[in-house]
Amino acid sequence: MSTTAELLKGAAELFPDEVVTQAHVRHLDLPGAGRFALITLDNGFDHTKPTTFGPKSLANLNIAIDQVEAEAKAGEIVGAGITGKPFIFAVGADLKGVELLKKHEDALAIGKGGHDVFKRLSSLAVPTFAYYNGAAMGGGVEVGLHCTYRTVSKAIPAFSLPEVFLGLVPGWGGCALLPNLIGADRAVSVIIENSLNQNKQLRGKQVFDLGIADAIFEGADFLEQSLLWTASVLGGELEVARPEVDRGEAWDQAVERGRAIADSKVHGAAPAAYRALDIIAAAKNGDLRQGFDAEDQALADLIMGGELRSGIYAFNLVQKRGKRPAGAPDKSLARPVNKVGVVGAGLMASQLALLFARRLEVPVVLTDIDQERVDKGVGYVHGEIDKLLLKGRINQDKANRLKAAVTGSLDKAAAFGDADFVIEAVFEEMGVKQQVFAEVEAVVPEHAILATNTSSLSVTEMASKLKHPERVVGFHFFNPVAILPLLEIVRGEKTDDASLATAFGVAKKLKKTAVLVKDAPAFVVNRILTRFMGEIQNVIDEGTPVVTAEKAVEPLGLPMSPLVLLELVGPAIGLHVSETLHGAFPERFTVSPNLAAVVKAGKRGFYVYDSGKPELDPEVAALLVQGDSVLTEEQVRARVLDAVAQEIGLMLDEGVVAEAQDIDLCLITGAGWPFHLGGITPYLDREGVSERVIGRRFLAEGVASVPA
Numbered sequence: 040m041s042t043t044a045e046l047l048k049g050a051a052e053l054f055p056d057e058v059v060t061q062a063h064v065r066h067l068d069l070p071g072a073g074r075f076a077l078i079t080l081d082n083g084f085d086h087t088k089p090t091t092f093g094p095k096s097l098a099n100l101n102i103a104i105d106q107v108e109a110e111a112k113a114g115e116i117v118g119a120g121i122t123g124k125p126f127i128f129a130v131g132a133d134l135k136g137v138e139l140l141k142k143h144e145d146a147l148a149i150g151k152g153g154h155d156v157f158k159r160l161s162s163l164a165v166p167t168f169a170y171y172n173g174a175a176m177g178g179g180v181e182v183g184l185h186c187t188y189r190t191v192s193k194a195i196p197a198f199s200l201p202e203v204f205l206g207l208v209p210g211w212g213g214c215a216l217l218p219n220l221i222g223a224d225r226a227v228s229v230i231i232e233n234s235l236n237q238n239k240q241l242r243g244k245q246v247f248d249l250g251i252a253d254a255i256f257e258g259a260d261f262l263e264q265s266l267l268w269t270a271s272v273l274g275g276e277l278e279v280a281r282p283e284v285d286r287g288e289a290w291d292q293a294v295e296r297g298r299a300i301a302d303s304k305v306h307g308a309a310p311a312a313y314r315a316l317d318i319i320a321a322a323k324n325g326d327l328r329q330g331f332d333a334e335d336q337a338l339a340d341l342i343m344g345g346e347l348r349s350g351i352y353a354f355n356l357v358q359k360r361g362k363r364p365a366g367a368p369d370k371s372l373a374r375p376v377n378k379v380g381v382v383g384a385g386l387m388a389s390q391l392a393l394l395f396a397r398r399l400e401v402p403v404v405l406t407d408i409d410q411e412r413v414d415k416g417v418g419y420v421h422g423e424i425d426k427l428l429l430k431g432r433i434n435q436d437k438a439n440r441l442k443a444a445v446t447g448s449l450d451k452a453a454a455f456g457d458a459d460f461v462i463e464a465v466f467e468e469m470g471v472k473q474q475v476f477a478e479v480e481a482v483v484p485e486h487a488i489l490a491t492n493t494s495s496l497s498v499t500e501m502a503s504k505l506k507h508p509e510r511v512v513g514f515h516f517f518n519p520v521a522i523l524p525l526l527e528i529v530r531g532e533k534t535d536d537a538s539l540a541t542a543f544g545v546a547k548k549l550k551k552t553a554v555l556v557k558d559a560p561a562f563v564v565n566r567i568l569t570r571f572m573g574e575i576q577n578v579i580d581e582g583t584p585v586v587t588a589e590k591a592v593e594p595l596g597l598p599m600s601p602l603v604l605l606e607l608v609g610p611a612i613g614l615h616v617s618e619t620l621h622g623a624f625p626e627r628f629t630v631s632p633n634l635a636a637v638v639k640a641g642k643r644g645f646y647v648y649d650s651g652k653p654e655l656d657p658e659v660a661a662l663l664v665q666g667d668s669v670l671t672e673e674q675v676r677a678r679v680l681d682a683v684a685q686e687i688g689l690m691l692d693e694g695v696v697a698e699a700q701d702i703d704l705c706l707i708t709g710a711g712w713p714f715h716l717g718g719i720t721p722y723l724d725r726e727g728v729s730e731r732v733i734g735r736r737f738l739a740e741g742v743a744s745v746p747a
Contacts, residue, residue, distance in 0.1 A: 044098065047097050047098040047101065047148075048098070051095045053136070053139055053145060054093055054094060054095075054133075054135070054136035056135070057093035057135075058082050058084070058088065058133070059093070059095045059096055059099065060080050060082045060091065060092065060093075060099060060100075060129070061080075061081055062078050062079070062080055062096075062099045063078065063079045063081060063103075064103050064106055064107060065079070069118075069266060069269060069273065070270050072117055072118070072269070072270040072273040073117035073273070074116050074117060075116060075117060075119070075120065075266075076106075076107045076116045076118075076120070077119070077120045078104075078119065078120065078121045079122055080100070080122070080128070080129050081123070081124040085125075086125060086127050086173070089127045090129045090130065091129065091130055091131065091178075092129065092133060092178045092179075093132070093133035093136045094136065094149070097153060097156050101155075101156045104163075107163065108159065108163055108164075111164040111165040112164055116165060117165055118166045118168060118273050119163060120167065120169070120170055120186075120265075120266075120269065121160070121169050121182065121186065122169075122170040122172050122265075123179075124173075126172075126173040126174065127173040128170075128171050128172055128173050128174060128175040128179050128183075129175060129178065129182065130176040130178075131176045131177025131178035131180075131181075131201075132149070132177060132178050132211075134351050136149075137149070137342055137347075138351055140342055141745060142343075143339050143340075143343050144339075146338065146339040147335060147336075147338075147339040149339075150210050150211070150334060150335035150336075150338035153181075153211035154212065154331045154334070154335065157178075157182050158212070160182070160186050161187070166188065167186040167188075168186055168189070169182065169183030169186040169188070169189045170190050170262060170265045171183060171189060171190065171191040171195060171243075172192050172195075172262060173195060174195065174196065174197045175197075176197065176198070176199050176201055177199075177211075180209075180213065180251075181211040181212045181213045181216070184213065184216040184217060184220065184251075185212055188279060189252045189253055190252055190253065190255065190261075190265040190268060190269075191243045191246045191247055191251070191254075192243050192257075192258045193244060193255055193256065193257050193261075194243060194257070195241075195242060195258075196242060197241075197242075198245075199229070199234070199239070199241060200229055200230050200233075201234055201238045202230075202311070202315075203230060203231060203311045203312050203315055204235065204237075204350070204714060205354060205714065206311045206341060206344070206346035206347035206351075206714070207341050208230075208318065209230055210334045210337065210338035211334070212327075213230065213334075214315050214318035214322065214337075215318060215322045215327050215331060215333075215334060216327065217229060218290070218319050218322050219284060219325055219327070220250065220281075220284075221250040222250075222285060222289070223284075223285075223289065223290040223294060224289065224296070225250065226293070226319060227293045227294065227316075228249075229241070231297040231301060231316065234312075235300060235301065235304040235305070235312060243255060243258075250281065253279045254268050256268070286323055290323045293319075294316055297315075297316045297319070298313070300312075301313060304596065305596035305713065306594060306595075306596050308594045308713075308715070308716075309596055309713070310341065310344065310346065311346065314337040314340070315337070317333070317337075318330060318334060321333060345725045345743075345744055345745070348744050348745060349714070349716055349717030349722065349725075350715050351743075352703075353703065353707055353714040353715075353718060356700060356703055356704045356707065356717075357552065357704070357707060357708065360701075360704055361552040361704055361708065364553050364554060365555065365697040365700075366555040367539070367543045368536040368539050368543070369536075369540065370543065371540075372536050372540035372541075373537070373541045373543065374459065374486055374540075375459065376399060376401065376545055376548075377401050378402045378457055378458045379395045379401060379402070379404075379458060379459070379460050379461070379462070380403075380404050380406070380454055380460070380461035380479070381404070381406070381463075382407075382461065382463040382465055382475050383405070383406075383416075383463060383464040384406070384415060384417070385407075385412070385464065386419070387464045387518065387520070388407075388416060388465075389405070389417075389419040390519070391516065392405050392416065392420050392445055393419075393420045393445070394520055394521065394549060396420070396444045396445050397441065398550060401444065402445075402446070403446075404445075404446050404448055404454040404455070404458070405417060405420075405447045405448075406447070406449065406451055406454050407449075409449070410449060413448065413449060416447060417446065420442075421442050421445065424438050424441045425438070451478055451482050452481075455482050455483050456483070458484070459488070460488045460541070461483055461490065462492060463475050463476065463479070463489075463490070463491050464492045467494065467495070467612075469496055469501065472491060472493065472496065472501050473500075473501055473503075476489055476491075476504075477504065477505065480505050480507065486510075488510055488512060488541050488542060488545075489505075489511045490512050490542065491511070491513055492514055492516055493513060493515065494515055494561070494562075494612075495562070495616050495619045495620070497558055498511060498513040498529045498531040498558045499531040499532040499533070499558050502534075508531065508532075509534060509538060510535070510538045511531055511534060512529065512530070512538050513527065513531070513556075513558065513562070514526065514528060515527040516551075517710075523708065523709055523710075524551055524708040524709075525552050525554065525564065525709030526549070526551035526552065526553045526554070527562045527563060527705065527709070528542050528554065528555050528556065529557070529562060532558065543555075554696065554701050554705050555696070555697070556701075556705075557694055557696070559690070560620055560624070561616055563690070563706075563709075564705050564706060564709040565616050566620065567683060567686060567687065567690075568604075568710060569617055569620050569628065570683060571679060572601050572605060572613065572617075573628055573629055573682075574679045574682040575589075575602075575675075575679060576629070577629055578678065579631075579663070579665065580631055580664075580665060580666065581668040581670075582666040582669050583668070583669050583670045583675060584669070585655055585663075587670070587671070587672055587675065588601075591672040591673075591676045592675075595713070595716065596715065596716070597711075597712065598713070600653075602644065602645045602646065603644075603646070605634075605645070606643060606644030606645070610642065613634065614630070614631075614634050614635060617631070617634070618630050627682075633663050636662045636663075636664075637659055637662060640662055642656065642658065645659050646659075680723065680728045681728060683719065683723070684728045684729055684731075684733060685732050685733065687699070687719070687720065688729075688732065688733035691737075699737040699738055700738075702719065703717055703720055703721070704718065705718075720737035720738055721743035723737060724737055724738055724743070724744065725744065
C-alpha cells in the first residue's frame with residue numbers, strides 16, 4: 040500500500056508546472072490558553088493568483104501537519120489552526136493538473152492524496168481551527184470542514200463547492216462532511232443547487248447563517264478576533280453549540296429535492312450531481328470512512344469522463360480566452376470614450392444606457408422620435424438606479440451621480456456633438472438603421488465610433504452609404520443585457536483597427552466577454568440557435584408532436600426548452616431572424632408556416648401556464664398545420680444535432696470566428712449553454728456527430744476530452 044507521501048510524489052511527476060502552495064507553521068501564545076500552531080497557506084503571489092492544491096502543495100501541507108502532529112503528541116501545543124494569505128483562503132484543486140491525468144489510478148491517487156492529508160486535521164491530539172479569511176472554494180472549503188471549529192470573515196465575497204458545476208463532486212470530504220455538519224437539506228443547497236445555479240457564491244454572513252462556520256468577524260481584524268475567540272474556546276470560557284442534525288425522513292427528502300433540482304437543470308445528461316447525491320444519501324449513517332471512499336471513486340470516475348473535461352474546457356474559455364479575445368487589435372490603438380450616445384429609448388436601448396453609465400461612469404444621452412419615448416427611456420434607467428440603491432448595491436451619492444449622467448434629448452446634434460461612442464438600438468430593418476447612421480454621422484465628431492446592436496443584419500451594408508464606414512462596428516448584446524456576458528463584436532469590411540480596438544476597450548470596461556466575429560448573417564449565437572430551432576420547427580411542421588420534439592433535446596441539459604426560449608426571444612423576432620437567414624442560406628434555413636401563423640395571431644408563445652407548468656396553448660394547437668411524418672425522440676435529436684454540426688462546420692470554413700473555441704465561448708456566455716457540454720463542439724465530438732457530419736472532430740483529442 041502506497042503511503043500518502045509516495046502517492047503525492049507520483050502525482051507531482053505528472054504535473055511539473057504546478058504553482059506550489061507553501062504551508063508555513065508559526066507559533067503564537069494565546070492569552071489564557073497556551074502555545075498554538077498556525078499554518079498559513081501561501082503560493083507567494085498576490086490575491087490575483089489564488090492559492091490552489093496540486094500534489095506538491097498537498098505534500099507541503101502534509102509536512103506541516105507532521106510537525107504539528109508531533110508537537111501535539113508531545114504536549115507542546117494546545118491547538119492548531121489553518122488560514123490563508125490576504126484575501127484568499129484557498130480555491131481548491133489545481134485544475135491544470137487534473138487536465139493532464141490519463142489513467143484512472145492516477146485520478147484515484149489525487150482523491151486519496153487529498154483525503155489522506157486533510158483528514159489528519161481531524162485526528163490530531165488537539166482541537167483544530169479553520170479561519171476562512173478570504174475566498175474559499177472546493178478543496179479550500181473542504182480542508183476547513185476537517186477541522187474541529189471554523190470562523191469566517193464577513194468580508195468574504197466568494198465561498199462555494201463548485202465541483203458539480205464543473206462536472207466533479209466535492210471529493211475531499213465535502214459530500215460526506217457537510218451534510219453531517221449542517222444537515223442534508225442545507226448541504227444539498229450548497230453542493231447541488233448553488234452549483235447548478237450558475238455556480239452561485241456565498242458571502243461570509245451566509246456561510247455563518249448556514250452553520251458552516253461557528254463564528255463570524257469583521258474583515259479588518261479577522262485573524263486577531265478569530266484567535267481571541269479560539270483562546271476562549273480552548274480555555275473553556277466558550278462552548279460551541281451546534282444544532283443536532285436530523286437523520287430521519289428530512290435527510291431522504293433533501294436528497295430527493297436535490298434529484299429534482301438536478302433533473303430540472305441537466306435532465307440526467309451529466310452524472311456529477313447524481314454521484315454527489317448518492318454520496319450525500321449514504322452519509323446519513325455518519326460513516327465518514329465509507330463516504331471518503333465513495334468520494335475517491337466518484338472523483339476518479341468523473342475525472343476520466345468527458346463531462347469534466349468539457350467543464351474544465353468551458354471554465355478555461357470563460358476565464359482565459361474570454362479575457363484575451365482572439366483577433367482583437369492592439370489595445371494601444373483604442374481611443375478614449377468620455378461620452379456615449381444611444382439612439383432609441385426602448386427597453387433594449389434603456390438597458391444599454393444603464394450599463395454604459397454604471398460601468399463607464401461617463402455622460403450617456405438617449406434620443407428617440409418623440410419626447411414621450413425619451414422620457415420613458417430615461418425614466419426606466421432612473422428607476423433601475425433607484426432599485427440598486429434600495430438593494431444596497433450602490434449608495435445615495437453614487438445613485439445621484441448615475442442619474443445625473445443619464446439624460447435624454449430630441450436634438451441629435453446637441454446630444455451627440457461631443458460623443459465619442461454612439462450605439463443604435465432601433466428597429467431591426469436595414470433602411471431604418473442606414474437612415475439613423477446617416478443622421479448621426481452628420482453631427483458626431485470625426486473620431487466617434489458608430490456601433491450597431493443589430494442581431495442579424497450586415498454591418499458592412501449598414502455602413503456602405505456613409506462617408507466614414509471605417510468607424511462602424513457591430514456591438515451585439517444579448518438580452519437581458521445586465522445578465523448575459525457575451526458581446527459579439529463585428530468587423531465590417533471597412534472597419535479599421537482603431538475603431539475595433541476602441542470597441543474592445545469599451546467591452547472590457549463594460550465587463551463583457553467580447554468575441555470578434557466576421558460580418559456574416561446573424562453572426563454566431565443567433566445563427567446556431569436559428570438552425571437548431573429551425574430543425575425543431577421543421578419536425579413539428581412535418582408531423583412530430585410538439586412534446587416529442589421538445590423532449591428530444593432534453594438530454595443536452597439546456598437551460599430551457601426550445602419553445603420556451605422562443606417565447607423569451609419573442610416569436611416575431613425569431614421569425615424575423617429565420618427570414619433573414621433563409622434569405623442568405625435558403626437551402627438550410629426554413630421559415631416555418633406554423634411559426635408565421637403564431638406570430639400573425641399575435642400569440643406570445645406556444646404555451647400557457649395555467650397549471651404552473653407549460654402546456655400547449657389550445658389556440659396555438661388549433662393553428663398548427665402538420666404533415667404525417669412522425670419521428671421518435673432519438674430521430675429528432677439526431678437530426679437537430681446533425682444540422683447544428685453542419686452549420687458550425689460551415690461557419691468555421693467561412694471564418695466567422697477564429698476557432699471552434701469561440702463558438703463554444705459564444706454559446707456559453709450568450710445563450711447559457713451548459714458548462715458540462717463545454718458549449719457544443721466537445722459534445723458533438725464525444726457523441727460522434729462531428730465525424731459523421733463533417734468527417735472530422737472540431738477539437739483535437741485532449742482539448743476537451745481525456746488525453747489519448
